[in-house]
Every structure is written in C-alpha cells, then in structure tokens.
Amino acid sequence: MNYELLWTRPALKDLRRLDSTVQKRIWHAVDRFLENKAHIRKLTDRQDEWKLRVGDYRIILKLDRTKRIIYVIRPIFRTSNFSREIIYLPDVERGKLAPI
DSSP: OOOEEEEEHHHHHHHHHSOHHHHHHHHHHHHHHHHHOOSEEEOTTOTTEEEEEETTEEEEEEEETTTTEEEEEEEEETTSOHHHHOOOOHHHHHTOEEEO
C-alpha cells in the first residue's frame, strides 16, 4: 500500500516562496497524509487529482494508482481559482520531477 512521493519543480519553487512556518506545516501535512491517506478531497471534474487542506493553503496532488506514485503539483492559496492556477501537469508529463 506504500506510495512514492514526487514533488514537481513548480511545487518546490512555490513552496520556497512561502513563509518558513507555512513551509513546515505543508511538509508535516504531506508526511501525515502519506501515513494515513486521510483528509483529502477529490477535485471536481479532474481525474485522479486531489487537494489536501493545510490552513489557508490547498496542496494539489495527483495520484497515479498504477505506478503507485503521488505527485505534489503545487500549493495554492485557498482563495485562488484552482482551474486558473493549475497548469495541467506539464512537469509530470515531461518527467521534470524532484524525488523526495
């Protein structure tokens, strides 16, 4: 049941721009998510894309069930429009990933 976790480069870039306390909260939330797979919701009209709530941020995830990989797409401030902010996985499709 273990999944591998991969962060896209835009996700890491966005994470570095955030305050250090927010960065730590996001790291801990993703670690907790890997342990119990709870507290995520599916994004409407998107296949295998989910959001993890961390305070005022939503962490966009893509689950690849066949390869057993979870991609961290990007952290987005909750008032942002998801459809505008998410570029449909260009880094995942091109293989530009940062394994953690």
